[in-house]
Amino acid sequence: MTSPGTLKVAELFAGFSDSQRLVVAALARERRAAAGETLFRMGDQAEAFYVIVRGRVELVFPLTVMGETREVRFRSLEAGGTLAWSALVPPHRLTMSARAGTDVELLAFERAATLEALRAQPTIGHLVMSNLAGVVAIRFHEMLALWVREVQRNVSQTYR
Amino acid sequence: MWLTVIIACVLFVAATVAILGFGYQQMEQDRREKAEAVLARAPLAREGYCPLCDAPLRRASTVEQVVYEVERRIDAELQDVVQLLGRPAPEGLRRLYRASA
Numbered sequence: 001m002t003s004p005g006t007l008k009v010a011e012l013f014a015g016f017s018d019s020q021r022l023v024v025a026a027l028a029r030e031r032r033a034a035a036g037e038t039l040f041r042m043g044d045q046a047e048a049f050y051v052i053v054r055g056r057v058e059l060v061f062p063l064t065v066m067g068e069t070r071e072v073r074f075r076s077l078e079a080g081g082t083l084a085w086s087a088l089v090p091p092h093r094l095t096m097s098a099r100a101g102t103d104v105e106l107l108a109f110e111r112a113a114t115l116e117a118l119r120a121q122p123t124i125g126h127l128v129m130s131n132l133a134g135v136v137a138i139r140f141h142e143m144l145a146l147w148v149r150e151v152q153r154n155v156s157q158t159y160r
Numbered sequence: 161m162w163l164t165v166i167i168a169c170v171l172f173v174a175a176t177v178a179i180l181g182f183g184y185q186q187m188e189q190d191r192r193e194k195a196e197a198v199l200a201r202a203p204l205a206r207e208g209y210c211p212l213c214d215a216p217l218r219r220a221s222t223v224e225q226v227v228y229e230v231e232r233r234i235d236a237e238l239q240d241v242v243q244l245l246g247r248p249a250p251e252g253l254r255r256l257y258r259a260s261a
Binding site: 063065066068070072073074075138141142145146148149150152153156 | 223226227230231234235237238241242244245256257258259260
């Protein structure tokens with residue numbers, strides 16, 4: 001079983017008591033991946049979400065460059081970061097791919113079992129969903145800022 | 161008598177050379193003035209853009225170079241955004257949506 005102490009750095013489990021971490025730790029399954037390995041692909045069903053214990057994971061998206069499609073890094077996540085949070089939010093569809101930037105250790109939480117546990121323990125469920133909202137909000141604000149800047153750049157170049 | 165003819169010929173040649181020289185200088189000056197007038201009317205060419213049609217110039221790059229450049233740009237931009245989001249509003253928000261060149 002995963003040590004509850006491992007979950008202390010996880011952004012998704014911030015504010016948890018030791019007993020609450022113990023409950024969540026029982027749901028976790030350890031997963032390791034070598035540098036360069038693909039962890040999941042964009043468009044797949046999110047059957048599990050992950051917490052990074054050690055190493056660096058890169059979120060990538062496909063970009064066509066000179067007729068060739070390449071995976072371009074959008075951002076890197078490190079220990080404590082949450083991956084594939086789409087597993088907790090319908091329609092449970094992954095919106096980016098992930099690959100290990102270094103050798104990584106992850107904790108995987110199966111969607112069905114985790115959602116059932118969160119329903120059974122509403123206090124924990126509320127905390128997880130509050131933290132998840134925070135994680136999603138930060139990503140949303142980052143994306144929004146990048147998008148507005150790109151629009152601004154295009155407008156400035158097109159209408160001079 | 162011969163001396164007079166020779167002096168007259170030398171003067172004639174000197175006068176001809178002088179006239180040609182002045183004429184050439186005048187033509188050069190006219191050409192320069194016209195060129196400056198055309199340049200003054202021409203739109204300013206921007207760096208990285210074609211001076212004739214203003215289309216962005218394409219650099220010779222490999223796919224790997226482009227991917228590297230895009231990732232580097234996203235990293236820099238995201239770092240800036242994360243930093244600004246961490247600042248107290250409205251100081252950070254004012255710069256959040258401002259695009260760099």
